[in-house]
Amino acid sequence: MTTPAESFAPRRAEPIFARLAIIGIGLIGSSIAHAAKDLNLAGRIVLFDRDEAVRARARELGLGHEIAETARDAVRDADHIILCVPVGACGAVAAEIASELKPGAIMSDVGSVKNAVVEAVAPHLPEGVHFVPAHPVAGTENSGPDAGFPSLFLNRWCILTPPEGTDEAAIARTRQLWEGMGAIVEIMTAPHHDLVLAVTSHLPHLIAYNIVGTAEDLAAVTQSEVIKFSAGGFRDFTRIAASDPTMWRDVFLHNKDAVLEMLGRFSEDLSVLTRAIRYGDGETLHKHFTRTRAIRRGIVALGQEKPETEKLRKD
């Protein structure tokens, strides 16, 4: 059981959108469906997923008001459309649904990478359709329609990256939707988003995937003791490394330049620490660890270390 959204956010008397379409019913799509329905953010919520088993499960779970049989049926007459599919699938879905989008509709997405999504989606959008890309910086290592819960976005950032010249009213209504789900909205350009997220989200995932793989490769040497004694730091890495393979393959393929730039810097900094260990330079190590401890404490003081969402989920 998840905590109903009404326990942490007010239910609206009037919905923001008459018809909301969600394409892709995984962790993010189903979380939006839960929150938007509980809080009356949309009069009618229609969902679609290309996987028939996912559509069947979404019906069983009672997600939204309707599960459509095609993406085109789902978006017909929608005021707000959110693509909740892997980043690499956004362009193809946009091409598929474009002819059904009505003038004045707002097209959005939740992709973890923004520039590539803007470039893949924008060319397909008909005149009169507004484009307001979004990225809720909130998630878990789980995927699929059962993984969603309504408080996922509570007190978490949602970054909007509207292309220059985007209709201000469309941006304001998209902001309203995310704020309605409890998120804190920030606006920035897509390239800036990709650079920032490369270091705060994408690189940590790559490191986790790598360290867990290395430990597994060493399993023969350590007689599986890495797994047996994985109570602390390593266990945290295994959670991150359990994240969806398709989603993360697409993130790295579509934010290549920013990730490679950050990986280069990371390797240089790692060389400094490697050198300090090799030459017994305790001062360098101590100074570095003191600085990073202060960073963690700053994040905790700001209340941004996975706050209420985790607690609410366990209810």
Ligand SMILES: NC(=O)c1ccc[n+]([C@@H]2O[C@H](COP(=O)([O-])OP(=O)(O)OC[C@H]3O[C@@H](n4cnc5c(N)ncnc54)[C@H](O)[C@@H]3O)[C@@H](O)[C@H]2O)c1
């Ligand atoms: N998981 C996270 O932590 C997180 C957080 C923020 C944003 N995101 C972004 O949200 C998006 C969705 O991630 P998720 O975690 O919900 O993934 P998920 O794997 O839980 O769900 C994705 C769903 O999309 C469906 N799908 C794939 N291609 C499709 C297509 N062409 N048409 C229709 N449906 C299609 C899949 O069948 C699946 O059910 C990704 O772009 C990801 O980058 C994820």
Ligand SMILES: O=C(O)C(=O)C[C@]1(C(=O)O)C=C[C@@H](O)C=C1
């Ligand atoms: O908490 C987690 O499991 C996450 O990895 C969530 C996380 C993140 O890196 O913070 C992962 C990818 C998204 O694009 C946004 C959020």
